Amino acid sequence: MKVTFPHMGNAWIVIQALFEALDVEVVVPPPTGKGTLNLGTKLAPESACLPLKINLGNYIEAAAKGADTIVITGGTGPCRFGFYGESERQILADAGYDFEVVILEPPDGSLWGLAQRIRYLAGSKNSWARIVGAVRFAYEKSVVLDQVEDLVHAARPRFGDAVAAEKLYAKARQHLIEGTSYTSLHQVPLRLAQAIRDHQAAGGSGDKEPLRVGIVGEIYTILEPFASLDVEQQLGALGVEVDRSIYLSGWVGQHVFRGLAQGYRPLRAYPRLAKPYLGHFVGGHGLETVGAAVNFARRGFDGIIQLLPLGCMPEIVAAGILPRIQADFSIPIMTLTLDEHTGRAGLQTRVEAFVDLLERRKSGRLKRGSVLSVAGK
Amino acid sequence: MKVGFPRAVYYYDYFPFWAGFFESLNLELVASPLTNRRIMESGLKKASDETCLPIKILAGHIQALKDVDALFLPRMVSTEEQTYLCPKLLGLPESIFPAVPQGMPVLTVNFNRRLGKRRLLAELEHFGASLGKSRVEVHRAFELGGEWQERFEKSRLKGLSFAESMEEFDPVVRPKRRKAEEGSQNLASATVRGKEPPAREGQGAEVTGREVTEQEVVGRGGSDRGVAEREVVGREVTERKVVGGEVTNRKVAGREAAGREPTGNTPEERKEPSLTIALVGHSYLTQETYANLNLLGRLQSQATVRLVEEVEAGRIAEGLRSQRKALFWSHARKILGAGSFFSRGDEVDGIIYLSCFGCGTDSITQDLLARVARREHKPYMVLTLDEHSGEAGLVTRLEAFLDMTERRVRRESDVSAHG
Numbered sequence: 039m040k041v042t043f044p045h046m047g048n049a050w051i052v053i054q055a056l057f058e059a060l061d062v063e064v065v066v067p068p069p070t071g072k073g074t075l076n077l078g079t080k081l082a083p084e085s086a087c088l089p090l091k092i093n094l095g096n097y098i099e100a101a102a103k104g105a106d107t108i109v110i111t112g113g114t115g116p117c118r119f120g121f122y123g124e125s126e127r128q129i130l131a132d133a134g135y136d137f138e139v140v141i142l143e144p145p146d147g148s149l150w151g152l153a154q155r156i157r158y159l160a161g162s163k164n165s166w167a168r169i170v171g172a173v174r175f176a177y178e179k180s181v182v183l184d185q186v187e188d189l190v191h192a193a194r195p196r197f198g199d200a201v202a203a204e205k206l207y208a209k210a211r212q213h214l215i216e217g218t219s220y221t222s223l224h225q226v227p228l229r230l231a232q233a234i235r236d237h238q239a240a241g242g243s244g245d246k247e248p249l250r251v252g253i254v255g256e257i258y259t260i261l262e263p264f265a266s267l268d269v270e271q272q273l274g275a276l277g278v279e280v281d282r283s284i285y286l287s288g289w290v291g292q293h294v295f296r297g298l299a300q301g302y303r304p305l306r307a308y309p310r311l312a313k314p315y316l317g318h319f320v321g322g323h324g325l326e327t328v329g330a331a332v333n334f335a336r337r338g339f340d341g342i343i344q345l346l347p348l349g350c351m352p353e354i355v356a357a358g359i360l361p362r363i364q365a366d367f368s369i370p371i372m373t374l375t376l377d378e379h380t381g382r383a384g385l386q387t388r389v390e391a392f393v394d395l396l397e398r399r400k401s402g403r404l405k406r407g408s409v410l411s412v413a414g415k
Numbered sequence: 416m417k418v419g420f421p422r423a424v425y426y427y428d429y430f431p432f433w434a435g436f437f438e439s440l441n442l443e444l445v446a447s448p449l450t451n452r453r454i455m456e457s458g459l460k461k462a463s464d465e466t467c468l469p470i471k472i473l474a475g476h477i478q479a480l481k482d483v484d485a486l487f488l489p490r491m492v493s494t495e496e497q498t499y500l501c502p503k504l505l506g507l508p509e510s511i512f513p514a515v516p517q518g519m520p521v522l523t524v525n526f527n528r529r530l531g532k533r534r535l536l537a538e539l540e541h542f543g544a545s546l547g548k549s550r551v552e553v554h555r556a557f558e559l560g561g562e563w564q565e566r567f568e569k570s571r572l573k574g575l576s577f578a579e580s581m582e583e584f585d586p587v588v589r590p591k592r593r594k595a596e597e598g599s600q601n602l603a604s605a606t607v608r609g610k611e612p613p614a615r616e617g618q619g620a621e622v623t624g625r626e627v628t629e630q631e632v633v634g635r636g637g638s639d640r641g642v643a644e645r646e647v648v649g650r651e652v653t654e655r656k657v658v659g660g661e662v663t664n665r666k667v668a669g670r671e672a673a674g675r676e677p678t679g680n681t682p683e684e685r686k687e688p689s690l691t692i693a694l695v696g697h698s699y700l701t702q703e704t705y706a707n708l709n710l711l712g713r714l715q716s717q718a719t720v721r722l723v724e725e726v727e728a729g730r731i732a733e734g735l736r737s738q739r740k741a742l743f744w745s746h747a748r749k750i751l752g753a754g755s756f757f758s759r760g761d762e763v764d765g766i767i768y769l770s771c772f773g774c775g776t777d778s779i780t781q782d783l784l785a786r787v788a789r790r791e792h793k794p795y796m797v798l799t800l801d802e803h804s805g806e807a808g809l810v811t812r813l814e815a816f817l818d819m820t821e822r823r824v825r826r827e828s829d830v831s832a833h834g
Contacts, residue, residue, distance in 0.1 A: 091617045121743070132786060315509060358463045358506070
């Protein structure tokens with residue numbers, strides 16, 4: 039059994055760590071690229087959402103490296119992602135790829151079903167204690183990963199030169215991949231913070247306080263730089279500090295551990311914040327998007343960007359509600375819809391225009407409330 | 416108090432329940448007028464442009480409800496214990512507020528069967544209290560609503576048309592009298608007069624549907640037709656080899672067993688509407704005559720039409736058996752189950768899946784059903800509607816599909832199920 043899984047940003051670091059700790063042979067799909075997407079687009083239903091197409095591409099590329107089993111998380115709806123596992127299995131089977139698909143999910147809301155599936159993957163050689171230990175360690179890794187990403191978000195706009203920040207990021211990621219003990223894991227953000235301080239002390243940072251933009255929306259497009267065409271990096275290069283509504287560990291805690299763990303950025307508070315605008319969950323992270331937008335607006339962020347794959351049902355609901363938050367808090371909100379046809383130049387132009395608008399607003403040349411038509415409506 | 420109910424999305428499946436509920440509470444519930452061009456256009460203006468056609472139509476209907484005291488926009492979360500409705504319905508009414516006219520009060524209640532009947536009733540009681548109704552009254556209303564809903568669904572199961580079943584709950588809906596005849600007139604008049612809602616009093620034109628078809632096809636010449644057929648084929652071209660001759664043989668064998676053996680290529684037979692076509696898709700598309708350019712009427716004039724609503728629960732469950740994981744959307748489950756049932760039997764000759772641009776659930780369901788249909792060698796076509804759907808494109812594809820299906824039935828040659 040050679041296990042593979044779909045990419046989602048840096049999640050592979052965590053998943054690889056989990057399986058390696060259990061001595062399960064794991065094939066990390068080659069990094070997602072244009073070729074991956076092309077492979078997936080050929081097989082996927084035309085109107086399926088972007089993540090499904092990229093997933094399929096990942097599997098096919100992993101199959102070339104010998105993978106025969108897919109692990110993916112499941113769900114009970116109503117977001118389409120919950121059905122990805124089964125849908126992908128049928129698509130791949132009809133295309134001639136002989137994959138076994140293991141859907142990690144609590145089928146009836148209980149953790150028992152999840153445990154059984156983990157047991158299937160881990161085989162009989164692993165004791166439960168070892169499995170629990172491996173899961174805990176992988177989870178810890180995801181929390182540290184989020185800390186690293188958050189530090190990089192802060193470093194990018196303050197560094198002036200974009201390359202230095204990316205270099206530090208790559209280095210920290212490497213340390214994280216190599217980290218095999220809790221101590222070495224906890225060293226990673228500390229070392230990164232130190233490196234950032236050193237760089238600043240050496241005079242490598244700009245002096246002005248950067249703009250702050252909150253990224254909300256669908257989790258895959260937030261976490262996967264390929265899907266968002268590196269929007270976070272683009273913003274960083276334009277001198278904007280980015281914060282996200284959802285980080286990997288928060289999602290794992292909510293989605294896989296059913297809220298038993300809360301992660302680096304808990305999602306718990308969002309429904310309450312969203313209440314005045316949306317009183318019910320709508321699947322996916324639609325409710326969290328609305329709640330996070332309120333949160334960012336209250337914390338005084340300069341602007342908010344919503345990311346969603348074309349046709350994402352929960353995010354379309356949220357997109358219909360965000361203009362009210364924009365009006366109430368007088369904060370510019372821009373919605374970016376992403377699919378396989380999204381061009382880098384077009385996206386970059388929109389992001390630059392948005393940042394330009396935020397800058398002018400901040401410098402006082404535009405009065406509050408006079409820029410409310412930025413949502414693209 | 417007069418309460419308005421938009422004639423869109425959940426209207427087509429759940430209006431009888433709410434009509435009974437409000438009737439029992441002594442409140443008047445009126446539905447908005449039938450969809451027309453004005454409603455469609457005002458909806459397009461007010462709804463977010465990312466959303467799907469049905470929600471855009473909903474926005475139009477909300478604005479069409481002018482002479483009411485309040486709007487009723489329930490949040491239909493789930494109507495069965497294991498499933499959800501579409502996320503966009505879960506986001507109502509908040510996501511549609513931009514379309515609500517200024518100052519119009521909106522009544523809403525969560526309808527969620529997943530939580531069990533007791534919690535659902537508590538929710539409804541709370542809603543009733545806000546209207547000044549007692550617990551007992553709400554319970555009685557819930558009962559009556561349930562009765563009406565059941566009556567509606569039973570009537571649909573019996574094969575009565577949507578209009579016939581809905582008539583007693585919503586007087587605006589009137590069943591057409593001479594169905595087959597009028598259907599063909601609609602087709603004729605629509606083809607002649609371009610994009611306009613089908614006329615009730617059919618105007619002249621003594622042509623049957625089939626003749627119009629052939630005229631059209633001949634008029635267009637061969638090349639156009641080729642294009643249309645390739646469209647039907649879509650991505651499935653690659654499969655052609657696999658299917659081969661064995662398919663048609665199998666199909667024909669089925670027909671002979673069913674005792675409807677085709678006699679050949681006589682011109683008489685060509686005129687007889689002998690095809691049975693299943694039209695699957697969300698009821699708010701298949702029954703939305705304006706938005707789907709009277710697809711149902713057109714089909715009925717040329718073939719016997721079967722719908723998802725006519726398939727019993729047991730058969731739906733049977734149809735779903737080949738899926739490893741159950742779908743979690745009520746409508747998708749019904750569509751896939753009924754579609755699989757139609758694929759397997761010999762009752763229908765072809766399946767048309769009516770979807771709309773931006774429908775998230777359909778993007779998964781139509782693909783799953785395509786795989787089932789392909790395995791069973793049943794002709795299958797997906798029609799996708801949006802606000803720009805043109806008459807000519809729809810008619811061409813429909814004709815091409817019916818032609819192909821008919822030729823398969825008459826075993827003219829080895830016509831593959833994919834075109």
